[in-house]
Amino acid sequence: MPSDPLPLLEKDVQADPYQAVRGEMAALRHQVTGVRGCVIAGVDGLLILHDTVSSTEPHDIAALAAGAHGISRTCGAALGQGTFQEVTIRNTGGYLSVYAIGELALLAVIGDSGLNIARLHLEARPVTARLARLLNVPTAHPFD
Template identity: 50%
Template sequence: MTNEAVLTELQALREQVTGVSDAAVASSDGLLVASDTGEVRPDVLAALAAAALGLSKSAGKEVGMGELREVTIRCAGGHIVVYAVRDKNLLVVLGDEGLDIAHLHLQSRPVVDRLAKLLNPA
């Protein structure tokens, strides 16, 4: 049931934000939990997102900027955004060049909170 609820969150995010093409949730060590992807290999996406998140967390700690919220990568063909979901999970979102990053961040924050509750019930 948890995976179905996670997948529902991913699909809703794609519907709410124009330009979102793919999304996945993974553990912070790169193991795929759920994905809403097309041509992207979700297991590879999960592993790469975990590496980006880990490196960025280390950088944030090193420079004293506090807890990492997200990593945004802009490529020639679009965007890769990785959100920390507490310490143990992550949400990775892919978007095309027309993706409104500010709108994505606004819509993703409550999704991250709900994912945290689904994946790490207290």
Template identity: 40%
Template sequence: MSTVPGPEPLVEILTSLRERVLGVTETVVSTADGLLVAADADTVQPESVAALSAATHSIGRRMAHEVGGGELGEVTARSAGRHVVVQAVGERALLTVLGDDGLDLAGLRREVPAVVEQLAEILAADAPVA
């Protein structure tokens, strides 16, 4: 898989997730407002996925609020042959996981909390001091 230039530790985490969870095909980390941070992607435009992930997460968060569901955990979309999972990484970033029809959703949900924690630590270290 090719990788989009970005902080190497982030790409390593993304690649490791793809290798550990059956069916994960591509991953993208973006800012909450849709800017690409890093990606392990081959067949999609990571910049487009980043922008769409921000919109998807925003709509999901609004829906969760409207139905009284509390804080949004993830947004999952499934189409013919493809899964898309958008997960918040703190308040300022998103992890988007793309998977094929064989995506092990249970395995992904087991792995994501640790991955989100790792990503959040790296992103916090790179955040500008106010």
């Protein structure tokens, strides 16, 4: 009989409390062709976690995500359109999409030029809701 009564899964979660969060990021990268990496950042631009195959520094992506969030949040307020949800920046070589994870965190997704952005939006939106629950991030609406 094992000395520790905790199931194996609970031991894994104790060893890495962000295992489920990392799993969500890896799944998004594998499910959507063209995703080169995912970064979770605070709205202040500080890196929380990352899962990237991009050569870009994850701390830089976190800062860029916070900048995109700030501009988008200001636009939403000025236009009376409510709270920030997401923003996508498209360049000749790819994309940066930033999604709200509740009120205090962001999911930044880096994509190459072959990224199917519509598919990314379909997959990423429910991921952000799950990430908010996993990270215990306050949400703007009780049903988020």
